[in-house]
Amino acid sequence: MTIATVRNLRRISQVVFFLTFFWLILKTNFQVNFNPANPDEITLPLPVSIALQFDPLTALGTLLANGTLFKGILWSLVILIPTIFIGRFFCGWVCPLGSLNHWISEFPSERARRKGGRKIESNRYKKYQRIKYYIFFFFITAALFGTLQIGLLDPLPFLARSIGTVVLPTIHTAASGILGWVKSFGLGPLSTAAQFAYDLMAPLFLTFRQAHFHTILTIGFLFVAVMILNRIFTRFWCRGICPLGAMLGIFSRYAIFGLQKNEPACTHCNECLLHCQGADNPDIGAPWHQAECHLCLNCQGLCPTSALKFKFLPEHNLTRTNPAPVQKVDISRRKVIASLAGGVALLPLLRSGDAFAVNANSLLIRPPGSAAEEDFIARCIRCGQCMRVCPNNALHPTLMEAGLEGIWSPILIARIGYCEPTCTLCGQVCPTGAIVELTLKQKVGGADITPNRIGTAFIDKGRCLPWAMAKPCIVCEEWCPTSPKAVYLREETVYDRRGNGIKVKQPHIDPDLCTGCGACEFACPVVDRAAIYITSIGESRSAENQILLQRKGIAQSNIRKG
């Protein structure tokens, strides 16, 4: 097999893994199978979060933060173990974000600074590439103390979150907008053509309903920034930021596969440096950095004199003009210690805020089956899979509702969508067990089992039509899905300002029955701020956040221990 073939294999591998990743996110969606064997339990046909389970950093982070390896996370060994022998093949061959960075970096540009000498210079090893190791140590230490922040910069959750909550909804809004605009001309053939184009792309890219996500500009901004940085520094993210790259770099410390340089053959044409993805100094005259190499094999493929060769157990000759490779990861001990110290300090810093005294955010409604908050934060990698899959668009990324510590973790906003009682999809797609998969019975409860609660509903009597405005309305009661209904009505005579007695049915809430699903808040016809709303109190996942001393169905065994 020639080196050209191997490079083409690498390109195919990048495309295949990227498309697979993208396709899995597209499939993280409720696409109804209309001939189900068992319609009582609606399950996704595919293990759509499998890509995230192959992520070694997610595995290490969650293992340190909560002491468990959830579900299929052991798959990450498929990445990790070969890395020990051959180096960061994942970055160059598999990682979908790495491939995206690669393509955007390499996309032809007329800009002078990316050509010739400047490009060669930018592809030399730089000190900034150490930053990723310090990020890695910082977040890993923080995880050890119980706050899992690694998902913010872990490439697979990063990309899943960005595509799921920003890219795809933006495409959807744009497509609908363009379609509506074209149709507004009222020209038949034009409308038909636009509709045809829309209908072609819809089943592939668009969800059944347009999803609108809370506070996604932060996610979108970061994603765009990472993409743009590629145009200034080739694969800036992969070289300088990515903590997974850092982890794999550390694990490639003892790799037996590597670059062998044949010094006399080199003509110093610098072709290798022009297309080096990892900035690992493949050229003669500089020390090769094993931990930075993405194994893209461009250097070997482009070397006109075959002076560079990747092989097992390469010889590393040290001559006066050609320094030996750097086997160790290039980091300074002092700064590693500083990173570790920072990681240690992160948790107490994050938890000294008032949210950890009494006034935790009452509107922080977590998805059904969520772990207790502390455990939740030790598991959630903010991949956005639960938000993407929620059929009612009920789950959204937080901004500050869960504190800075919980940024982009899921929150339920009932005004936008309620929690469908018979739906358990968010638990099915959660790759780390932050949301545990419930069975239908565990979700809705039964004679022998209490339902899963995410909060409790309250009535705002100053806004409720039968309470405040002498108007009939029973929509919350109508929508209440529990059986019997948690919202019940009492007929009362109220008086309008002229003193006319009007009979209305005023809603009340039975806390024993309410599961906090938010259907009442969703359906409330008081459009802006609902007259009935849910707060997190009474949620099954918390032993403390309870309103009543004895609430029917709060069995201690039903509450997950943190």
Add this chain to the structure above:
Amino acid sequence: MERREFLKKTGQALALAAITGGTGLLFNNRQKFTYDRLMAKTGDFAVPADSAFPGMALAKNNDHVAALNASLDAMGGIKRFIRPGDRVTIKPNIGWDRTPAQGANTNPVLVAEMVRLCLVAGAAKVIVTDISCNDPRRCFLRSGIKEAAEKAGAKVILPDDDEFVKTDLKGELLTVWPVLKPFVDTDRLINMPIVKQHSLSSCTIGMKNLYGILGGRRNQLHQQIDQSIVDLAAFCRPTLVVVDATRVLTRGGPQGGSLDDVFVADTVFCTTDQVAADSRGAEFLGLTGDKVSHIILAAKSGLGMIDYRAAGYKEII
């Protein structure tokens, strides 16, 4: 100035002028266009009365298909209502994410049989659709109606935002509302409600089932529920009302959930009179038509008769 340059510049100027003028013309039409979108659709699909047949026929049989057929035959058979080549829209209640046993949605067996009958009568196309409250994909799936109706040969349409037409319902309360296209863009409309308890209107049967043709913020209609139901029934006059009283939700309506709330009545009845349908249906809930305010108001408005026996009533037990 050379000739070539002159032609080029003139051409560019003309093109720019054409774009400017064209854009102006296009946007100038917008007002007219939106005006046209308010379609003068009618919701009247009634068939002429025929004194040879009773106004209502009720059949009780634990074979629900047989009950439907017996009731329909007594009304003159499907051929009285469906002409060959008709486009038919069937409107069952597919409001909630509930199974058939829970009695919140119309019995899928009856929907399938109705589809089959229409096709046998020569209908060109049979559409089954409804505007659900919960996620329509879940409602259509769990109710069993999608699968059953498609197997029987119907086209099942999940409501889509693009499929609404602004329609002037000409009601007292309901004026211009978005209506799902198949409910006005059809030759025949068959309303197939289920009998359910409702805490404001007392019962959800035929006329209340018509809420399901409306888009928009229909949850606000509860403020004047009686008038809105009557307005709807005055606008939307179905060809036939086929009432599913096989499983009657007596409590916890309209969504239900508990099998304890369901009373098995194994009854199906057909009528052309919406008010009569609701009046008879209310009896399954321990009510009578003259105690239910929207039925009274509808009868007063001349939409039908509370006394369902007046136009002839036949029971097949």
